[in-house]
Amino acid sequence: MIATTAHLFKLVWNRKRSNALIMLELFIAFLALYGVTALSLFFWSNYNKPLGFSYANVWQVEIDRKEQGDKPSAEQTERLRRLIRSAQTLSEVENVTASFTVPFSNSGKGGNYTINGKQLRMDINEVTDSFKDVMNLQLTNGRWFNPSDDGQNWIPVIINERLCAAGFGSESPLGKPLYKPEPGEKERRVVGVITDFRKNGELPRPSLFMAERINMNDTASFHVPHNLMLKLRSGTTAAFEETLVKTLQATVKDWSYRITPLQESHDSTLKNVMIPFVLLGLVVGFLLLMVALGLVGIVWQSVTRRTREIGVRRAFGATYGDVHFFVLGELLIITTFALIAGVVLLLQLPLVGFLDLVDASVYAASMVLAMSIMYGITALCGLYPSMLASRIQPSEALRYE
Amino acid sequence: MIQLEHIEKVYRTDSLETVALSNINVAVQQGEFVSIMGPSGSGKSTLLNMLGLLDEPTAGTIALHGKPLQSFRDKELAQVRNREIGFIFQSFHLISDLRVVDNVEIPLLYRKGLSGSERRKLALEALDAVGLTSRTKHFPTQLSGGQQQRVAIARAIVGKPSLLLADEPTGNLDSAMSEEIMSILHELNQKRGTTIAMVTHDERLATQTDRTIRIFDGRQVQ
Ligand SMILES: Nc1ncnc2c1ncn2[C@@H]1O[C@H](COP(=O)(O)OP(=O)(O)OP(=O)(O)O)[C@@H](O)[C@H]1O
Numbered sequence: 001m002i003a004t005t006a007h008l009f010k011l012v013w014n015r016k017r018s019n020a021l022i023m024l025e026l027f028i029a030f031l032a033l034y035g036v037t038a039l040s041l042f043f044w045s046n047y048n049k050p051l052g053f054s055y056a057n058v059w060q061v062e063i064d065r066k067e068q069g070d071k072p073s074a075e076q077t078e079r080l081r082r083l084i085r086s087a088q089t090l091s092e093v094e095n096v097t098a099s100f101t102v103p104f105s106n107s108g109k110g111g112n113y114t115i116n117g118k119q120l121r122m123d124i125n126e127v128t129d130s131f132k133d134v135m136n137l138q139l140t141n142g143r144w145f146n147p148s149d150d151g152q153n154w155i156p157v158i159i160n161e162r163l164c165a166a167g168f169g170s171e172s173p174l175g176k177p178l179y180k181p182e183p184g185e186k187e188r189r190v191v192g193v194i195t196d197f198r199k200n201g202e203l204p205r206p207s208l209f210m211a212e213r214i215n216m217n218d219t220a221s222f223h224v225p226h227n228l229m230l231k232l233r234s235g236t237t238a239a240f241e242e243t244l245v246k247t248l249q250a251t252v253k254d255w256s257y258r259i260t261p262l263q264e265s266h267d268s269t270l271k272n273v274m275i276p277f278v279l280l281g282l283v284v285g286f287l288l289l290m291v292a293l294g295l296v297g298i299v300w301q302s303v304t305r306r307t308r309e310i311g312v313r314r315a316f317g318a319t320y321g322d323v324h325f326f327v328l329g330e331l332l333i334i335t336t337f338a339l340i341a342g343v344v345l346l347l348q349l350p351l352v353g354f355l356d357l358v359d360a361s362v363y364a365a366s367m368v369l370a371m372s373i374m375y376g377i378t379a380l381c382g383l384y385p386s387m388l389a390s391r392i393q394p395s396e397a398l399r400y401e
Numbered sequence: 402m403i404q405l406e407h408i409e410k411v412y413r414t415d416s417l418e419t420v421a422l423s424n425i426n427v428a429v430q431q432g433e434f435v436s437i438m439g440p441s442g443s444g445k446s447t448l449l450n451m452l453g454l455l456d457e458p459t460a461g462t463i464a465l466h467g468k469p470l471q472s473f474r475d476k477e478l479a480q481v482r483n484r485e486i487g488f489i490f491q492s493f494h495l496i497s498d499l500r501v502v503d504n505v506e507i508p509l510l511y512r513k514g515l516s517g518s519e520r521r522k523l524a525l526e527a528l529d530a531v532g533l534t535s536r537t538k539h540f541p542t543q544l545s546g547g548q549q550q551r552v553a554i555a556r557a558i559v560g561k562p563s564l565l566l567a568d569e570p571t572g573n574l575d576s577a578m579s580e581e582i583m584s585i586l587h588e589l590n591q592k593r594g595t596t597i598a599m600v601t602h603d604e605r606l607a608t609q610t611d612r613t614i615r616i617f618d619g620r621q622v623q
Pocket residue numbers: 396399412413419420421439440441442443444445446447448
C-alpha cells in the first residue's frame with residue numbers, strides 16, 4: 001500500500017501537466033467550499049450560544065423627536081417621563097424601559113477602550129433601570145442598576161461575561177473602573193455582570209458588551225434615548241399597536257412613534273443574512289457539481305486512455321483491488337495536490353486578521369470539513385470508472401488500442 | 402513446468418464466434434526455451450495469454466507445477482503471475498509517464514515485503530543485466546526501440562520469474578537489435594535457467610530455440 005502510494009505520487013507528479021486543469025478546478029472548488037463551510041460553521045457555532053435576552057412579547061417604540069441632536073433639556077426629559085408613565089398605565093404593558101439602541105437594529109454604539117492595559121472593542125448601550133426586566137437579562141455577579149445610583153459622581157455600568165473575562169481575567173470586576181475616563185468625563189464603574197446581550201442576534205459573532213445607566217435626573221450628561229421598549233403580557237395581539245400609538249400620541253403629540261415587535265425585527269434580520277447565504281450555498285453547490293462532472297470525465301478518459309497500462313499492471317500481478325486503488329488513488333492524489341495548495345493559501349488567513357472575525361476552532365474545523373467533502377466527492381466520482389477499469393480482463397486490456 | 406490440456410478458446414461477439422484455439426496440448430518443461438510460430442491470426446498470442454494466465458480458456462485445463470489453476474481466485478492468480486511469470490510484449494507497453502527505473506519496478510510494487518530501497522536495488526540489477534545502467538532516469542520516449550525493449554525485458558525479469566513469455570519481442574526491431582535481444586534471452590535461459598516461451602515470425606530465431614510449436618488456424622500442427 002505504501003509502495004503503491006509513493007508510486008502513484010510519482011505518476012501524478014510526472015503527469016502534472018495533463019492534470020493541471022483539473023487540479024486548478026479542484027483548488028478553486030475547495031476555496032469556494034471552504035468559504036461556505038466556514039460561514040456555515042461560524043453561523044452554527046454562534047447560533048448555539050445563548051442570546052442572553054428574550055425578545056418574546058417585547059415591542060420597540062422608535063421615537064422621532066423631530067429635532068436634531070440628543071442634547072437633553074429639562075423639557076425633553078419631562079416628555080420622556082410622561083411617555084413612559086402613560087405606557088405603563090396600559091393593562092397590556094408589563095414593563096417599560098428606555099434605551100439608546102435596541103436588539104436587531106443596524107444602529108449601535110461602540111468603540112475601542114483600554115481596559116487593564118488591553119485594547120478591547122466593545123458594544124455600548126445606555127439603558128434605564130427597568131432594561132434588565134424588560135429584556136429578561138441574566139445577572140451572574142454583583143447587582144443591577146437601581147435608583148440609589150442617582151447620587152453617585154460616577155456612572156454605574158454592567159458588563160457581559162465575555163468582557164469580564166477579557167478585561168479582568170479571573171479577578172472580580174465589581175467596584176472597579178472599567179477604563180480611564182477622558183478629562184471632564186465621569187468614571188465608569190462596574191457594578192454587575194450579565195451572561196450576555198447579543199444585540200445583533202444569533203448569527204453574528206458575540207461581542208464584548210457594556211451597558212451604562214441612564215440617570216434621568218442628570219440632564220447635564222445623559223443622551224435622550226431614541227427608543228422605548230415595552231414588555232407586553234403574553235397573548236397581546238397586533239391590534240394593541242393602534243391603542244398604543246394613540247395613547248403615546250395623546251401624551252406627547254408633536255413627536256411621532258413607530259412600533260415594531262422585536263419578533264419581527266428578529267425574523268427579518270435572520271432573513272437578511274440567510275437569503276444571501278443560501279444563494280451562495282446554491283452557487284457553490286452548482287460549482288461543485290460541475291467540478292464533479294469534470295472529474296468523472298477525467299477519470300473516464302484516463303481509464304480508457306490507459307487501458308493498456310492497466311493491462312500491463314494486471315499482467316505483472318496487480319489484483320482487481322490494486323487496479324481499483326490505482327485509479328481511485330490517482331484521483332485522490334490529484335485532489336491532495338489541489339488541497340495542499342488550497343490549505344497553504346488558507347493558512348495565510350490568520351496573517352490578515354481572519355481570526356479576529358471567527359474563532360480558531362471554526363477556522364480549523366471548516367478546513368477539515370471542506371477537505372473531507374472534497375475527498376468524498378472525488379471518491380464518489382472515481383468509484384464507478386475505477387470499478388469498470390478493474391473488471392477488464394488483462395488480455396483484453398493489453399489488446400486495447 | 403506448465404501444462405495445457407485440451408485447451409479451447411472461443412471469442413463470442415454479438416454476431417460471430419471465433420475459434421482462436423482448439424484442442425491445444427502443450428507442456429513446457431523447466432528450463433526449456435520454446436518458440437511458437439504460425440501465420441497472423443492463427444492464435445499465437447491467445448496461446449501465450451493462456452500460458453501467462455491472462456485469460457481463461459473456454460474449455461480444458463491449465464496446470465502450473467502440476468497444480469490445476471481453475472480453482473484459483475483473482476488474488477491468487479495475480480500472485481502467481483507476479484511471482485512465477487514475466488511478460489515481454491511486442492509493442493513494449495512501457496508506461497510513458499514513468500522513468501525507466503520506475504517502469505522496471507512495477508512488478509515489485511505488487512509483491513509484499515519489499516522496501517523502497519530493495520525495489521530500487523533489484524530494478525537497477527535487472528537494468529544492469531540488459532546493459533542499460535546509463536539510462537535509468539530517462540523516460541521511455543527518450544530511448545530507441547531496442548533500448549525500450551531491453552527496459553521491457555528488465556521489467557519482465559526483475560521479479561526473477563521462472564517462466565518468461567515473449568510475444569514477438571523482436572517484431573518491431575531491426576535485425577541487429579533482434580540479435581541483441583535474442584542474446585539476452587539466451588543468457589537468461591542458460592545462466593539463470595529461466596524457462597522461456599517466445600512467439601516469433603522469424604524462422605531464423607526459431608531455430609535458435611530448443612523446440613518450436615507450430616499453430617495453424619487455432620490448431621497445433623507440430
Ligand atoms: N478479444 C478478442 N475478441 C474476438 N476475437 C479475438 C480476440 N482476440 C483474438 N481474437 C481472434 O482470435 C484469433 C487469434 O488471435 P491471436 O491474436 O491469438 O492471433 P496471433 O496468432 O497472435 O496473430 P498475430 O501474429 O497477428 O499477432 C484471431 O482470429 C483474432 O481475430
